[in-house]
Amino acid sequence: MFAQQKEVKKDSVIAEQLEEVVVTGQYSPQSINKSVFEVKVISRAQIEQQAGNNLADVLNQTLNINIIPSASTGKSAVQLFGLDGQYFKILIDNVPVINDEGLGNNTDLTQMNLDDIQQIEIVEGSMGVQYGANAVSGVINIITKKNSKYQWEIMPYIQEETVGGEYGLFDKGRHIQSIKVGRKISNSWYANAIYTRNDFAGFWNDKKGKSHDLNDGKRGYSWLPKLQNTAKALLTYKGDNAFRTFYKFEYFNENIDRYSEQVNPNYNPSTQTSAPIGDDLVFTSERFYHHLNFLGKWRDDFNYDISLSYQQQKRNVETFKYRIKTKEKFDVEKFEYESRKAFYSRGNFSHFLKQDSFDFQFGYEVNHIDGYASSVSGSFDGENIKRELGSYDVFGSSEIYVNDKFSIRPGARLLTSSVFNTQAAVSLSAKYIFRNEVEIRGVVGSSPRLPNYGELYTYFVDANHDVRGNENLKPEQGSSIFVHIKKGFDLTKDGTSKLLSKLSLNYLNVSDRIELTVVNQIPLQFQYINIDSYRTLGAFFNNTMNYKNLKASAGIGFAGESKVLDSKVLHNDDYLYRIQFNANAAYYAKSLGMIFSTYYKYNGPSQQFVQQQNENNETVLIRGRQSDYSWLDASVRKDFLNKKIQLTLGARNLLDITEVNTTALEGGAHSGSPSTVLLGYGRSYFFKLVYNLNF
Structure with missing residues (x-):
């Protein structure tokens, strides 16, 4: 937990060492080179260069990760290995973070504020032994800062962004204000508090806002406006005998406004006047996060790391009618949504044995979730759904150091629950270093995925529909194999400039996959059952270089997906392949006190088998195709007054991507397939001004 307290000198932002210290999946914080797992790291320097405020801002340039935004809900989800947010976990300091739809899963990336973040660690592959159920495709662990070398830290900043080509001081663009106050009370105690306000005024595009009173489909916004307020507090203590403890609190509030496109003219023939009315609503999300951690040694014998957390997130909705001309709300109703x-x-x-050749770890994980979903948020037979889920896991692993070149780490977890049958997860990791310093890591792991509320409890039955959940569903089973081959090269004789090359090969399989399936033809009935499976395989090659004041990296990925859709009459389980490429570079012009950064990612065409009607009105299977697209971001940061003031100017989505053409999506029950996929709101510009009052 406390490994990330090392202060990085400002001048070394570019020439930082390749040997990061990582936490995720380790017995204790250690060098990334010593880790048996392969951990990707997004450093604080990268976050600052991108002026990233939330998790969606910085993950979009990461190879093998796709960000999927929704203009209609205001949320941004993530795909890893083609699997959605149900299959991976987002953690803060090793604790899964709660959200509207789960604990650690289905997280809205735009709700994850990064103001207190030291680094972001990504581990790909099934991590069920280390992190339990639903860690099928991997985990993203956000490591926060927990101390300071200064007696006082006072850091306010403002950030202004255009939204596409739109900007205004109050009604257009993105406006962020934040302040951090930290105090090193003594050599043992440190505390801080952070407040951030993030106002996204929506993307108007061809819409005309909430005050538009004509019934022409132009009212509202293409991307919904939302206002976020985040307050955080931290108190840490460092004692004797390597004892550490911290308490972390966070309060998050978000309002998302949705305005109806249709306007009721509300014409009064007696007065020959109209008072246009819209049917609008506001979603409000609130999150309370408490985390208490104890870390240290017991009588110099073994290490312990214990976390206790209580979290709550609720989503409320307010529905009302809105008199557009007089700006009045009436017929207001409020209720809890989720x-x-x-x-x-x-x-x-861990570390029970005082020897270097062998160590073992055991642990527990307990969580109790009390969940609620309004009948309005899903089709639950007109009733609200209230369910509790308790999970009680024990796990263990051992590290065997055969010699200084070869180590191996087997592990297993037993997962018990108040709802599902007992599950198991296993893992086997190994690392070998050849004489020429080539490192090879192999990681085999498994993890189940538990069914969600909709899959268990949906009940949507009327004269035209019969769609039902299934309380007898069993968890899906995920497993993966990863091989990583890494080699470092010295570019200069003094070893200060380096090149690191890495080749990764992977295979991931999900069986007993849950899908909505036709269970009866006449009358037509649908139900969620365990029937499908999913496989992906890929190869990724990445190079990272530190040369003097230049840091650059480039990677290419080639992945194939295969879906065995037994839930459908027509399907094809052939592998469909896709290529990705990314590159970024940062140059530190020391004489100017400036850092120039650029980030590029190419997403190749993707394919999916879809059903279509042919000329004879027969259902046939075709290969649908989504067009390729690229992201390009750039920024420059300048330091003033001995680095007390930092100004960052930049642009996101320089290639002006908004949507791409597709034939790879099927239509709904009453609609044809969409022809485009929404990806962004176009080229945007930003500036960020930070004042570091540290002493």
């Missing part, structure tokens, strides 16, 4: 309360505890215990 809610999650979770108690979570995790404990790791």
Whole structure:
């Protein structure tokens, strides 16, 4: 937890060492080169160069990760290995974070504020032994800062962005204000508090806002406006015998406004006047996050790391009618839409033996989730759904150091639950270093995925529909194999400039996949059952270079997906392949006090088998195709007044991507397939001004 306290000198932002210290999946914080797992790191320097405020801002340029925004809900989800947010976990300091739809899963990336972040760690592959159920495709672990070398830290900043080509001081663009106050009370105690306000005024595009009173389909916004307020507090203590403890609190509030496109003219013939009315609503999300951690040694014998967390996130909705001309609300109704309360505890215990050749770890993970979903948020037979889920896991692993070149780490977890049958997860990791310093890592792992509310409890039955959940569903089973081959090269004799090359090969399989399936033809009935499977394989090659004041990296990925859709009469399980490429570079012009950065990512065409009607009105299977597209971001940062003031200017989405053509999506029950996929709101510009009052 406390490994990331190392202060990085400002002048070394570009020439930082390749040997990062990582936390995720380790017995204790250690050099990334010593880790048996392969961990990707997004550093604080990269976050600052991109002026990233939330997780969606910085993950979009990462190879093998796709960000999927929704203009209609205001949320941004993530795909990893083609699997959605149900299959991977987002953690803060090793604790899964709650959200509207789960604990650690289905997280809205735009709700994850990065103001107190040291680095972001990404581990790909099934991590069920380390992190339990639903860690099928991997985990993203956000490591926060927990101390300072200064007695006082006072850091306010403002950030202004255009949204596409739109900007205004109050009604257009993105406006962020934040302030951090930290105090090093003594050599043992440190505390800080952070407040951030993030106002996204929506993307108007061809719409005309909430005050538009004509019934021409132009009212509202193409991307919904939302206002976020985040308050955080931290208190840490460092004692004797390597003892550490911290308490972390976060309060998050988000309002998303949705305005109806259709306007009721509300014409009064007696007065020959109209008072246009819109049917509008506001979604409000609130999150409370508490995390208490104890870390240290017991009588110099073994290490312990215990976390206790209580979290709650609820989503409320306010529906009302809005008199557009007089700006009045009436017929207001408020109710709870979705809610999650979770108690979570995790404990790791390791280093029992005082020897370098062998070590073992055991641990526990307990969580109790009390969930609620309004009948309005899903088709639940007209009733609200209230369910509790308790999970009680124990896990263990051992590290065997055969010699200084070869180590191996087997592990297993037993997952018990108040709802599902007992599950198991296993893993086997190994690392070998050849004489020429080539490192090879192999990681085999498994993880189940638990069914969600909709899959369990949906009940949508009327004269035209019969769609039902299934409380007898069993968890999906995920497994993966990863091989990583890495080699470092010295570019200069003094070893200060380096090149690191890495080749990764992977295979991931999900069986017993849950899908909505036709269970009866006449009358037509649908139900969720365990029937499908999913496979992906790929190869990724990445190079990272530090040369003097230049840091650059480039990677290419080639992946194939195969879906065995037994839930459909027509399907094809052939592998469909896709290529990705990314490159970024940062140059530190020391004499100017400036850092120039650029980030590029190419997403090649993707394919998917879809059903279509042919000329004879027969259902046939075709290969649908989504067009390729690229992201390009750039920024420059300038330091003033001995680095007390930092100004960052930049642009996102320089290639002006908004949507791409596709034939790879099927239509709904009453509509044809969409022809485009929404990706962004176009080229945007930003500036960020930071004042570091540290002493």
